[in-house]
Amino acid sequence: MKIIDLRTMRGPSYWSVKHYRLIVCKVDLGxxxxxxxNTIxxxxxxxxxxxxxxxxxxAPASRHSSKQLAKHPPLTQEQLADGEPLGHVIQHVALELQRQAGMPVFWGKSYPAREEGVEYVVFAYQEERAGRYAAQAAVEMVEALCRGEEFNLKPVIDELHDIREEEFFGPSTWSIVAEAASRNIPYIQLKNSSIIQLGY
Structure with missing residues (x-):
């Protein structure tokens, strides 16, 4: 199981015109x-x-998180027992890893690619570097579970938390960004800058 393509979306894209901060990874399930x-x-x-x-x-941490959670509920134990494609599981794992590190992200989708045994896994991120790291970690975790091997989760959450602390907005900036997000106003952090652009 491996990622054969990993891309970052920072605006409206083929994958979503509404959710614009997305990680798109193409996963070969091998x-x-x-x-x-439910088959493993x-x-x-x-x-x-x-x-x-x-x-x-x-338990949502904010009004915005509460709305997102209602729209995009997490994977349930019943769904796992009934059977979920591994691409869909990877998507939910990547989101949950970010949430455990303090980044409330909820939206994601998975789609079969044209190639047999390959899936596109698409999910939201708060911090780009954290999202890309979560993609790789999610694939490694799901593969370890498929093989019946142990997986050490703590270093993954610690690394994601460190990334969040390094790149997260300050409290005043975050209050503006969170309010913009709650109103579906897109925002972009300009590269190599602390400046936030609202809208496109």
Whole structure:
């Protein structure tokens, strides 16, 4: 299982005109192509043991998070038991990893690619570097679970938290950005700058 293409969307794109801060990764499922969450022994149990909040209601941290959570509920234990494609599981793992590091992101989709055994996994990010890191970590975690191997989650969350602390907005800037996001006003942090652009 490996990522064969990883891209960052910073505005309206083919994948979404509404959700513009997206990671798009093309994942080759390799030997696990065609497998689902309910066809691999104890997969759901091991996943929820590592990430207990998958399958459980989330307590939103803000009004904006509450709205997003209502629109994009997390993966449930029932869905895992009934069977979910691994690409969809990777998407939810990548989102949950970011949330555990203090980045409230909720939107994501997965789609089969033209190539057999390959899926597009698309999900939201708050900090670009964290989103790209979460993509790789999610693929590695799901592969480890498929193989019945141990996965050390703590270094992943620690790294994501460090990225957030390095790149997150200050409190006054974040209050403006959060309000803009709640009104569906896009924002972009200009490259190599602390300046935030509202709108396109």
């Amino acid at each position: 030997e696990f192509a065609g497998e689902w969450s 022994d104890n997969f759901a149990e091991r996943l929820t043991a590592l990430l207990p909040k998958i399958g459980q209601p989330h």
